[in-house]
Amino acid sequence: MPKTRLDTARIRAARRTIDPVFLDTPLYRCEPLESALGCAVSIKLETANPVRSFKARGTELVASQLADDGQHAVVCASAGNLGQALAWSGRGRGLDVTVVATRRATVAKLDRIRALGARLELVDGDHELARDRAAAIAQQRGIRLLEDSLDIETCDGAGTIGLELVDTAPSFDAVLIALGGGALATGVGHVLKEQAPHVEVLCVQPLGAPAMTRSWHQRAVVTTESINTIADGVAGRRPIPAVLDDLLLVADDAILVQETSIIAGMRMLLDQAGLVAEPSAALGVAAILEDPDRFAGRHVAIIVCGSNVDVAAYHRWIRSAHVRRA
C-alpha cells in the first residue's frame, strides 16, 4: 500500500459530503474510439455536471468543512475549473469566494466564475503569479487559502473517481490521467494502487508544460521558466514537493505529448465519442495517438476531466485538427 498523504477510507467517507450530482459519473466502453485507437477504451466522463469538470468533488469537501467550522470566506488561485467549482460549492453554503486567475485564462471559465457569484481578481502573468497573489490575499484577510493539489481535500475529491473506477469497472490494464498540479493523478492513483495494483497509472502532460513530468522522472522538483500549451488546466511551472512525493509512489509513468496530438485528441473525442473535451481532457487520447503500440490490445480507461472551452477557440482547434481515418 502506497504511503501517500491519502487514505482510502477517508476518501470513501468523503462521498457522503459531496453533492451526488458530481458522483457516480458515466463509465462506459466507447467502441468507435477503440477502432480509431487500436485498444479497448473506457471513458470516465466528468463533464456532465453543473461545473463541467471533476473539480467540484474536491471543493465540496473544502466548502463543507469551512461551513461546518463557521468560516465565511475562502480564496484560491485557479486556471478556471477549480475556481468555478469553489464558486459553486461556496455559493450553496453562503461562503464569500475569491478566485485569482491570470488575464490569459480561458474567458468562458472566467465568465462562469463571475456568474457563480465569486469575486474574481485577475493578475498579469501566469498561473504561478496567481498562486502567489491568492496566498497574499489569504494572509491579508486571514481567510482560508485553498491550494490545488497541496490541500488534501482536492486529492481526496479526485480519489472518489478512483473508487468509482475500481468499484464499477471490470478490469483495465491502465488509466490515463491528465497531470497538472497532481491532485487528479495522486487521488486516482492512490486508490488504484491500493485497490487494483495491477492497473498501470499513467500521467500525461503537455510538452509545453512539463514541470511535474520532469520532476517525476528526476525524482526531485524541477521548475520551468515558461508555459507553452493550450491545455490551460494543467499549465503549472512550480510543482509542489509533497504532491511530487505522492506522485512518485503511485504513478507508473509520466508522459509528455505534443500540442498537435492534444488537438487531434479533442477532435477524435468529438467525432468518435460525441464528447466536448477541453485540451487537458484530451491528454489521454493524445498519449495513445503518439504511441499506439504501447496500448495495442490493452484496456485503457480515460478520464475526460473537463469540457470548459472558449467556443471560438474550440471550433478553431477542431477545424485545424489532423483527422486520422478510423
Added chain:
Amino acid sequence: MPKTRLDTARIRAARRTIDPVFLDTPLYRCEPLESALGCAVSIKLETANPVRSFKARGTELVASQLADDGQHAVVCASAGNLGQALAWSGRGRGLDVTVVATRRATVAKLDRIRALGARLELVDGDHELARDRAAAIAQQRGIRLLEDSLDIETCDGAGTIGLELVDTAPSFDAVLIALGGGALATGVGHVLKEQAPHVEVLCVQPLGAPAMTRSWHQRAVVTTESINTIADGVAGRRPIPAVLDDLLLVADDAILVQETSIIAGMRMLLDQAGLVAEPSAALGVAAILEDPDRFAGRHVAIIVCGSNVDVAAYHRWIRSAHVRRA
C-alpha cells in the same frame, strides 16, 4: 392515474433487467443554458453510454426476455438508434439481430449497427417502408418483430427515465420530450403523470414530421404524405393508434418547431452546455427558443436523448446556426 398501457411498478422492476451502464444518467442544472433561454433548465443526459441514446433502456428488456424464452433472433425497423441499441443488447445475449433501415439514414448510425454485429438491410424509401419490410422479415422467418413505441418494452424502458426524474429531481414545472413514435413521451409521461402530476408533459416534434402531433391535437390518427426534417430519429408518418391513445392520456401539449430552431438548439447545447446533441435531442431547446414567454421563469427539464450524428453534417449544421447572444 392515467390508464395507459404502462405500469409504474413494472417499470420500476425493469430497472433490475437493464444494464446499469444505461441507468441513473446525469441530471443537472445548466446555468449557461438558463441565461440563454430565460428559464431554469435541468438536463437529463442520455448520450454518455455505449450507444449514445436512451434506446438501450428498452432493448435491454426485449433482448433479456428473448434470451430467457430461448429465442435466438429478432428484427426491428430503425432510423438508427433503436437498431444500434438492439444490436448492442442482442450481442451480449447471443441473439441474431436484423435491423431494417432506409438508405437515407444517418451513415454513422448504420456503420455502428454493422460494427455491433447486426445484419443490416437497407430499403429505398422512408422509415415507414422499413417498418413494413421488418414486419415481412419477422413473418417470413418466424422471429420476433420489435416495434418501437408499440411494443411495451420500448415504452417501459423510456419510463425508467421518468422514474429517475421524479426520484432524483427537486421540482420541475415542465418536461420537454422529443416526440416521434411516442415511446419516450408515453414512457416518461406516464410516470410523471402518476408520480408528479403537477409537471407539464410537453412533446416536441419537427414541423417537417408532424404526424403524431397533429394526431394528438385531433385526437385521432393523422398520417402524412412525406417527411422533411433533419431530425431523423423522430421522422414517422404513420402514428400507431395504441400509442396515440396513451399519449392523449399523458401529454399536456404537443408542439411543432422549425428546422432552423432545431439547428439553433444543437448549436446552443454545444456552445452553452458542451453537449453534442443529434437533431431530435435539440427539440426541447428549439421549443423554448420559439416561445420563450411560455417558459420564462419556469424550471424545465430537457431530455438530451441522443448524440448520433454524421460528423460532416453536424459540423455543417453548427456552422450554419444562427447564434443568439446570451
